[in-house]
Amino acid sequence: MDRNRRVPTDAAGPERTLGTALGEWQNATVRLDTVDPVTTELVRLRCARHHDCRT
Amino acid sequence: MPTSEVFTQVLVDLPDVAEHLGAAHDAAWTVVDPVLLELCRLRVAMLLGCAAESVARTPAALAGGLDEATIGELSSWPTSSRFGPRERACLAFCEQFVIDVASLDDHVAAAVSDELGVQGLVDFTNALLVIEQRQRLRLVWERVLDSTVAGTVEGNG
Numbered sequence: 001m002d003r004n005r006r007v008p009t010d011a012a013g014p015e016r017t018l019g020t021a022l023g024e025w026q027n028a029t030v031r032l033d034t035v036d037p038v039t040t041e042l043v044r045l046r047c048a049r050h051h052d053c054r055t
Numbered sequence: 056m057p058t059s060e061v062f063t064q065v066l067v068d069l070p071d072v073a074e075h076l077g078a079a080h081d082a083a084w085t086v087v088d089p090v091l092l093e094l095c096r097l098r099v100a101m102l103l104g105c106a107a108e109s110v111a112r113t114p115a116a117l118a119g120g121l122d123e124a125t126i127g128e129l130s131s132w133p134t135s136s137r138f139g140p141r142e143r144a145c146l147a148f149c150e151q152f153v154i155d156v157a158s159l160d161d162h163v164a165a166a167v168s169d170e171l172g173v174q175g176l177v178d179f180t181n182a183l184l185v186i187e188q189r190q191r192l193r194l195v196w197e198r199v200l201d202s203t204v205a206g207t208v209e210g211n212g
Contacts, residue, residue: 017085018079018178022181025078
């Protein structure tokens with residue numbers, strides 16, 4: 001797998017409306033408290049691995 | 056039943072999530088050519104087996120000139136003359152995104168960047184994320200919920 005950067009570091013983020021909506025959606029999801037924090041974290045880490053997100 | 060109505064039903068007690076998910080979906084269709092995004096939405100539906108999304112059509116894409124003959128050849132996009140370099144670049148990206156996003160090759164991303172520009176690649180990726188996750192969520196809900204959602208598979212998008 002090639003791990004070169006696909007977007008320059010100085011490039012703009014997603015279009016503002018879409019970027020804001022995605023951020024708010026993720027924030028709203030993280031604020032949910034039905035699932036316990038440990039399970040939530042395990043799922044988050046599994047998703048990060050699936051998406052090859054190393055941050 | 057349209058996917059938007061499924062979301063409204065399932066997220067009835069989570070209006071905050073529903074509102075922002077809806078806003079992200081609306082925004083996705085404004086930052087990417089709707090014909091291009093519709094082709095990808097339909098390809099995602101084929102790959103995931105989302106029957107309701109496969110039969111649905113987005114009005115903005117039809118208004119943009121997308122026809123049923125093109126949709127009928129969508130699974131043959133690598134060879135069909137109905138698809139040009141722009142569509143092929145985005146559909147290749149779309150397929151890898153759905154099947155194994157962590158293995159997405161640089162040349163596949165570069166092809167989209169060549170066609171849409173760097174900003175276009177960023178926006179296309181985010182829009183694709185939205186339409187893919189909506190379908191995955193719908194499919195999961197259809198399987199795990201035994202309420203009205205379970206009866207929506209044969210619905211109209």
